[in-house]
Amino acid sequence: MPQFRLIDGPSVRQGRLQIKFRDRWRSVCTKLTNWTSIDISTACRSMGFNDGGFWKWYRRNNDTYPFVMPFPKCLSNVSSLWNCKGFNNPNLIPLSENLCQGEDDIGIRCWGTPVFLGWQKHWKGLQIFSSSSQYVNSDPDMVALHQESTSRLEFIDILYAGYDGSTKNTTAAIWIEGIPPIMNGLRIERSARDGIHLEKPTGPVVIANSTIRNNRGHGIAVMNTTDGRVFINMTTITGNYGDGIHYREGYDTSWYHTISDNGSEKDLLIFQDNRKPRLDMCIEHKIPENFFFPHLIQAKLTNGTVIDSNSASPCWMIVSLPARLLYTYSIQFMAISNENDENLDSETRLIICDANVNFDGCDGERYRIPILNRILPQTISFRSTGQPIYLSLEHIPSGLSGQVAGDINLVFRIHASVTDKAFYGLNITHTLIANNTGNGIWAQDIRERTTLTNVTILENQGEAGFLVRDGAADIWINASQINDNWGDGINVSYAGGSVTINGTIISRNKWRGCAFHQNTSSPYLPLYQEIIIKGRPSNNIFYLRTQIVDNAWGGILIGNFCIPLSKNIQPKILISWTELIGNRHHASVEIFACQKIGMASTIVDFTGNRIEGGLGVGFRMEPAVNTITIISSNQFIANNNTALIIRNARYPQLYNLPAQVAISKNSFKFNIGQSIISIGMVEDSQVQNLTFNQQNEVRENRVINPFPYLNPRSTPYAALVVSSSNVIINRNCFKNPQATYEIGSELAEHAKWIDARENNWGHPRPELFMHRIFDQFNRYTLAAIEVNPFAAVCNQRRPHITTVQQYYRLFRKDSEPYILGGTIWENQDLGKGLYTVMDDLNIVPGARLTLSPDTVLQFNNGLGMLVQGELVRAELHSSDEMVKFTSTPFILPHPPNIRLVDENNNTEVLAGRLEVYANNQWGTVCNRSWTKELALLACNQLGLIMDPEYFENWQIFPSSGELPIVMDNIRCEENEYDITLCRHNDIYHNIAASCAPTNVV
DSSP, rough: OSSSEEEEEETEHHHHHHEEEEEEEEEEOOOTOOOOOOHHHHHHHHTTEEEEEEEEEOOOOTTTTTOOOSSOOOOTSSSGGSSSGGGGGGGGGOOOOOEEEEOOOEEEEEEESSSSTGOOOOOOOOOEEOOEEEEEEEEEOOOOOEEESEEESSEEESBOOEETTTTTEEEOOOOEEEEEEEEOOEEOOOOOOEEEEESSSSOOOOOOOOOOEEEESOOOOEEEEEHHHHHHHOOEEESSSSSSSSEEEOOOOOOGGEETTTTTTEEEEEOOTTOOEEEEEOOOOOTTTTTOEHHHHHHHEEEEOBTTTTOOEEEEEEEEOOOOSEEEEEEEEEEEOOOOOTSSSSSEEEEEEEEOSSSSSSEEEEEEEETTBEEOOOOEEEEEEOOEEEEEEEEEEEETTTTTOOOOOEEEEEESSSOOOOOOOEEEEEEEEEEEESSSSSEEEOEEEEEEEEEEESSSSSSSSEEEEBBBOOEEEEOOOSSOOOOEEEEEEEEHHHHEEEOOEEESSSSSSSSEEEEEESHHHHSEEEEEEOOOOOOTTOOEEEEEETTTOOOEEEEOOOBGGGGOOOOOOOSEEEEEESSOOSEEEOOHHHHHHHHBEEEEEEEEEEEEEOOOOOOEESOOOOEEEESSSSSEOOSSSEEEEEEEEEEEEETTSOOOEEESSSSEEEEEESEEEEOOOOOSSSSEEEEESOOOOOOEEEEEOSTSSOOOOSOOOEEEEEEOSSSEEEEEEEOBBBOOOEEEEEOOOTTTTEETTTEEEEEEEETTTGGGGGGGTTTTSSOOOEESSEESSSSSOOOOEEETTTOOOOOOEEEEOOOEEEEEEEEEEEEEEEEEEEEEEOTTTOOOEETTTEEEEEEOTOOOOSSSSSSOOOSSSSOOOEEEEEEEEOOOOOOEEEEEOTTTTSOOOOSSEEEEETTTEEEBBBBBTOOHHHHHHHHHHHOOOOOOOOOOOOSOOOOOOOSSSEEEEEEOOTTTTOOGGGEEEEETTTTTSHHHHHHTO
């Protein structure tokens, strides 16, 4: 396998330069230094090409690994970059991930005679250009035709092809332009470039029962197809130097002809290569029934056309087939030109509906598709009801003009099938795609449905096993396995569509299991926005299980898809019966909400899933806005972090964005974290609410105090932490013996209260559980939690609602008379003595606390007193003895893996050089990417606090000491509390080569 590659380019000879070093592909950052022509030529020779040159700079991608090489210092006679002077000592090459921020990666292109070992033995291969074709039936009912090549390639071995001696350059083993032949039983190995390359195919592609492996380019490359319908079945694609399958749909610009008109440019749609439309629906309105599908249709509405708002559109048509069968129609958009000014209030839409009884109007609208200039909607498929289909191009002119202000020209194809088969672009079934240097499957600019069925995608080294870039389409992944890939399992970044994953295993990928993002900059228009992940219901053993297991950077990541209300699209995220087990570092499920005004609310339905054994958060949606969310009947088991976070407290500016969240019937057991559940909306928001009810079972979890030397002020360590009062907690079950508190208030609003009534707290009597509630009783700044009445038993239907019966918590127990803390409800007297205050003292109005002379109140750190009633000193006998308020004596803690050291190597200090025990050795921390958040975490871990405005002393720089730098570029997640265990760069990343010994924290 290669040690160098070019990615993110049009071919394996052109793109971003990457080097495989220490088990990762790393992009080359030159630190804004131009490589010499000899350096670039050497890089091309390293990949088996003769020569090359600089192409362009690439913006760095997030979550990628740099390889910093400003000066390779290559000589003209070396064959590999590893033989250059700059590469002599691998330990001196900087690799830290925080290098090259704001700087670009180098992109090069290579050409010429290949120079890899044995290239002289390679031959050209097969090339097929514009082969003869015939029309054949597309389905048994003979309503549709397609072109099929009269050639066939079957049972052929093509070995060591790919060198074109006439051009002295590499080519594909099979190069096809035009309509491709059916390919069956091929064996293509060790080509000097791609295995199969199809350039602008204009008909269906069928590749079956073939083996394509160990080629020096892509396994199969389909470039700029304007037809789609690529079917790959029972094929093995392994060990190729590029992507296993590289599929790119073409935006067919040959339709457009730009002309100048009075100083401005406009588009004309032109027809060539016998691509004449069957009709212009603004002139004719019906196609004869004896014409075969597909139909190429034009709708041309010219500038100046008068539009009567009281009459039907002049552009309409009827599509009819015999009514005896239910047909599946697909609309494929080829070109769109709309010269109306986008800044005006005119609208143009294509209406698709069932025809009325007179076949001249609409009866039951199906789609209303915006027609925007050069923006192609996704291909849509729908079943007929036996009635003809009515299509209408409707235009609403701007203002009161009543006329079309610019030419509108629309070209689309109508496909039909009787077999209930939707039109697809890429369809892969029963195929193995493994060990390719690039991605398993790269799909770009897709508009038609992309389907994977029983596909195995293993150990590919690109950004993802299945990577989608741009377009708008539906994606179906069924009964497949996507495992052990070097990047994400699935990564989709496009305008939108419907993504369905069913019965699929996604496991052990080095990045995320699945990642979905929205890209609105590409010229495509989605008509849906859905992400659906389904597994096997517990009551049906015949369904396949969907498992997202043991992925290094988390399970499912869903970006913030923002859909304006004007588009009439309801975004949906439906995840049900899915098993998310053992995912690490990031959340098992993380959903980012759209944070803009005027956007549609996303429906999130997370039901019947199991999240188990994760090292990151179980489910996180922070903030939860512009959403209607249901989280029901899930199991959160044995996660080593907070199981559920839905929390808006950090985003008070989003108070005006709506949110409705319902959490019910879930089980939270055996989890370990600072909290098990953290919920809350924006306080005082009138459009946000959250309900936590219907017997959520929060039991047998262990809540840890990450900083045992410090008392929490406003963030308690409890099984359930609540951060706002617009939350209702009702009829749930709590019993967590390994937690100090069952529920805690995080709302710093003294006058507010949180509704937590009618819950079962694990005990039938209040004196057994009231001390396990952390609220205003413990910290006077917090809101109170109302638990009266409570449920005596854990049964939602028969909870035995019981009142607290005037029970209240005591600030002083008879068993511990010198330990104080809590609310003082009535007049109390304290005799002389030393008292330790463990919680805030809060004297309510009407109550009095009387202190005897020589009384000492020692407050633990972070605690204080609020006097709303009276605080008096007893004067029964005159005395000169004082009443003292002081803090408990401070003893500097000494954690086992972190310490502060001064210039004399003294560790009994509060300021100095930070030293950590990481990766089995003591060392220092590079200060290049040190932040106040990291400083605060380190201080808290040391049992200290910090002023965030002055987290470093810029007048005194610590000495570097004698220890090596062992940590750099530290990235701690929200709930991580041990800085030595946070993700970071270490000696393995050559941090000594990028961080000077004196640059320590």
